[in-house]
Amino acid sequence: DAGVIQSPRHEVTEMGQEVTLRCKPISGHDYLFWYRQTMMRGLELLIYFNNNVPIDDSGMPEDRFSAKMPNASFSTLKIQPSEPRDSAVYFCASRHTPLNTEAFFGQGTRLTVV
């Protein structure tokens, strides 16, 4: 398996533009997580899905953020409109159901909003 695949790896956009981040989890994993990482706040959980259903989106900072998982092999995180404070590295991760299993992270998308 190629692991968790995210695209794009880098995104530079202007304030006010829509940004869409994409993730393909590891096949067979039934949990998918979206994280944001910054120097100031560390790793923050934004939202996670179980069997394609959003379970907890309490970490989503504002209504400008939305996430979908239309099927077991694809998820998107959208920011509309984007703001400079959204600049961060966004990670997608997936894992199996058992609680003692680790999450596997994608390589992340480095987002810069200017």
Add this chain to the structure above:
Amino acid sequence: GQNIDQPTEMTATEGAIVQINCTYQTSGFNGLFWYQQHAGEAPTFLSYNVLDGLEEKGRFSSFLSRSKGYSYLLLKELQMKDSASYLCAVRDKESSNYQLIWGAGTKLIIKP
């Protein structure tokens, strides 16, 4: 509440041993993970502890004391490639569906 504390940064010498501590406060402890993250890369899994004691895996070992809310990651025979951030994460039964609470990470700098 939930809280995880790790030192912000540590420095060690190549070939030596270093211990990175993690203390946590959770209302429903259900396991502790250590991850390694090199600069500009994704976190990768190192170890998992749910029972008290030491788990050894090659040059890396992880220890847990649930009564003390304490864990450490021990790295032996340090190599330059071990320079990275080390993240402690705790699973809490009281959080939404047992999700992980993450520490801020410890940046480990290895000097020749």
